[in-house]
Amino acid sequence: MKVLVCISHVPDTTSKINFKDDNTQFDTNGVQFVINPYDEFALTRAMWFKEKQGATVTVVTVGNSSTEPTLRKALAIGADAAIRVDTEATDGFSVAKQLAEVVKSGEFDVVLAGKESIDFNGGMVPGMLASFLDFNFVNACIGLEIEGTTATAAREIDGGKEIIKASLPIVIAGQKGLVEEKDLRIPNMRGIMMARKKPLTVATAIDVTSATASTSFEKPTAKGAVKLVDAANIDELISLLHNEAKVI
Numbered sequence: 001m002k003v004l005v006c007i008s009h010v011p012d013t014t015s016k017i018n019f020k021d022d023n024t025q026f027d028t029n030g031v032q033f034v035i036n037p038y039d040e041f042a043l044t045r046a047m048w049f050k051e052k053q054g055a056t057v058t059v060v061t062v063g064n065s066s067t068e069p070t071l072r073k074a075l076a077i078g079a080d081a082a083i084r085v086d087t088e089a090t091d092g093f094s095v096a097k098q099l100a101e102v103v104k105s106g107e108f109d110v111v112l113a114g115k116e117s118i119d120f121n122g123g124m125v126p127g128m129l130a131s132f133l134d135f136n137f138v139n140a141c142i143g144l145e146i147e148g149t150t151a152t153a154a155r156e157i158d159g160g161k162e163i164i165k166a167s168l169p170i171v172i173a174g175q176k177g178l179v180e181e182k183d184l185r186i187p188n189m190r191g192i193m194m195a196r197k198k199p200l201t202v203a204t205a206i207d208v209t210s211a212t213a214s215t216s217f218e219k220p221t222a223k224g225a226v227k228l229v230d231a232a233n234i235d236e237l238i239s240l241l242h243n244e245a246k247v248i
């Protein structure tokens with residue numbers, strides 16, 4: 001089984017987000033980048049396939065050289081090899097096109113991704129990737145087993161679980177539940193040392209035009225000052241909630 005894990009390089013959730021160039025560009029100054037959390041679930045599941053079923057695991061990122069520490073972290077966690085497609089990730093369509101080339105040339109039969117990237121939250125890449133490849137696709141998975149050429153995926157549905165069987169090749173978009181949070185791996189010193197020797201291939205991007213472009217970004221309005229109400233003054237609290245906050 002050849003597993004490809006798509007890794008999005010995203011700002012740490014605690015980062016302070018700012019925009020530049022008249023709010024048209026995300027300002028990366030001072031921002032720490034990490035593996036997209038949903039991709040960490042996918043990578044951890046891939047490690048299980050490697051350790052229990054002898055799969056080979058490659059990680060891929062579409063992005064410039066600043067994304068390489070994120071790929072090295074994935075190698076330190078245990079991936080066998082990494083590929084960086086050398087271009088700026090400018091929209092979901094072009095990213096999915098680039099990833100499709102990697103899947104075709106590497107003949108991967110299982111592609112694991114996250115259900116969304118927590119930077120631009122497009123949720124576009126895995127579905128488009130499956131469509132470009134004509135692979136089966138299951139979105140928002142909370143469980144995945146693979147036996148032979150059959151994948152059994154679990155999805156959370158209102159009040160229960162849906163179990164889906166589909167044949168390989170397949171794209172799976174995972175989320176929390178694909179593995180338990182306690183099973184996520186932190187790279188240890190041995191993993192970090194080994195990662196330095198693992199192959200990180202820089203692939204030339206194919207020629208693709210983005211289908212969308214963000215024209216501007218807006219931050220949410222700043223929160224107003226907190227109003228403190230005396231615990232004994234329930235009437236005032238109700239009046240504020242009713243007349244000012246208009247939530248009751």
Ligand SMILES: Cc1cc2nc3c(=O)[nH]c(=O)nc-3n(C[C@H](O)[C@H](O)[C@H](O)COP(=O)(O)OP(=O)(O)OC[C@H]3O[C@@H](n4cnc5c(N)ncnc54)[C@H](O)[C@@H]3O)c2cc1C
Binds near residue numbers: 115122125
């Ligand atoms: C300089 C810059 C400019 C950008 N400008 C725009 C813009 O104008 N419009 C716009 O829509 N977006 C823009 N982006 C965002 C970027 O294109 C998206 O992060 C990327 O396209 C993913 O799309 P998505 O949000 O739909 O991903 P999702 O579909 O939400 O991601 C789902 C999964 O797909 C995989 N994936 C996503 N991105 C990558 C990646 N780069 N490499 C490997 N796997 C990946 C991951 O597994 C991820 O969990 C910009 C990013 C940068 C760095």
